[in-house]
Amino acid sequence: MVPVPDCKAAIRELRDHLEGRTGDELAAILEAFGFTRRERKSGSNSAFTHDDCESIVTVPLGGTALKKMYAQAALDALREICDD
DSSP states (O other), X not given: OXXXXXXXXXXXXXXXXXXXXXXHHHHHHHHHTTOEEOOOSSSSEEEEEETTEEEEEEEEOSSXXXXXXXXXXXXXXHHHHBOO
16 A cells, blocks of 8 residues: 555646646656556557556556546546555
8 A cells, every 4th residue: 555645645746737747657657656567569558557456547658648538547546546
């Protein structure tokens, strides 16, 4: 489990500054909280997993702005691993 203050700060930062985020930035946030990038076979999306999270988070990599659904999936996953 990730300490609550760190999780809550990351969730708040991501939620409050969603616009303009890139897939590379989101991937870095997930990896900082212990998510593991699964090996890609093809395509431009990466999948991230975490032992304390049931869902798989898909992130399109690159420098283009994220669609809201990708950021929302990451927020939900971060909430799931936070130690409430």
